[in-house]
Amino acid sequence: MKVILTEAFNKLGKIGDVIKVKDGYAKNFLIPKKKAICFNENNLKAFESKRSEYEKFDQNNLELANKVKNKIIGKNLVIIQNASDDGRLYGSVNSGVIANHINHIISEKLVSRSEIFLRKPIKEIGLYEFNLKMHSEVDIVLKLAVSRSDSEAELLLNPELKKAKEEANNQENQTNNTKKPVRKSLAKTRKKTSEE
Numbered sequence: 001m002k003v004i005l006t007e008a009f010n011k012l013g014k015i016g017d018v019i020k021v022k023d024g025y026a027k028n029f030l031i032p033k034k035k036a037i038c039f040n041e042n043n044l045k046a047f048e049s050k051r052s053e054y055e056k057f058d059q060n061n062l063e064l065a066n067k068v069k070n071k072i073i074g075k076n077l078v079i080i081q082n083a084s085d086d087g088r089l090y091g092s093v094n095s096g097v098i099a100n101h102i103n104h105i106i107s108e109k110l111v112s113r114s115e116i117f118l119r120k121p122i123k124e125i126g127l128y129e130f131n132l133k134m135h136s137e138v139d140i141v142l143k144l145a146v147s148r149s150d151s152e153a154e155l156l157l158n159p160e161l162k163k164a165k166e167e168a169n170n171q172e173n174q175t176n177n178t179k180k181p182v183r184k185s186l187a188k189t190r191k192k193t194s195e196e
Contacts (some may be wrong), residue, residue, distance in 0.1 A: 001026045002039035004047050006054045007061075008136040009035070015054050016047065058135075064110055065134035071106040072132070077144040078153040083125050093122040093146050098130065110134075122146055127156045 001023045008014045012021070018039050021030065030036035037043050047054070079101055082090045095116035102111045117131040125147050132140040147153040 003030055003036035004039050004043060005030075005036050006047070007035040008058060010136045010139075015058055016051060018044075062135045062137060065138035068102070068106060068110050068132070068134060069138055069140050072102060072140065072142065075105060076153075076157050077101065077105070077142055078150065078157075079144065079146050080149065080153070081125075081146055083148050087125040089123050089125065089146070093144075094118075098144065102132070125152070125156075 002018055002020050003026050005013050005015055005017045005019065013019055021036075026036065026038075031038065037047060077098075079093055079097065081093060084090070095113040095118060098116050098118075099111045099113045103109045111132065111134065115132055115134050117133060119129065122128055122144075126145075128144045128146065130142060130144060132142055134140075143157070145153040145156040147156055
């Protein structure tokens with residue numbers, strides 16, 4: 001099916017390009033989302049008369065995407081969830097949850113779930129990367145920590161802290177292990193001296 005793009009796409013083309021796509025992609029995504037219109041002579045003439053409106057709308061979307069990018073870059077994204085002891089979530093974190101979280105951080109409802117691209121479903125505690133694509137020219141890669149508490153999220157986001165905490169625990173365990181045999185040997189010698 002041939003369509004006229006009313007929005008720029010990295011892989012498909014820019015505004016006004018006439019491209020051929022699969023029927024299902026056009027009918028189920030591009031046309032209902034107003035990202036393209038069916039190609040015919042009448043629609044092409046109508047598009048040309050409204051081209052400046054489409055370009056203005058695209059420019060507005062680019063400005064919004066850059067606004068979100070400036071507000072979100074450098075911020076730690078942390079979602080606190082209930083999870084079992086082995087780290088599996090009771091439920092999952094999906095693109096809708098992430099979009100709501102970002103909207104809460106930037107204090108505006110600008111991000112929708114369709115603009116969040118996860119590599120895999122989030123069903124465990126951990127550090128994840130995802131893409132936020134609000135415009136064809138703005139692709140933001142963000143990190144998300146999913147954890148049971150803020151302190152656990154801090155350890156996920158700062159591997160140096162986690163490593164330092166593990167080293168401190170190892171040193172504490174080693175000192176505890178070296179002290180125990182000494183205590184046992186002292187207890188044995190006291191027992192022997194009391195028997196004599």
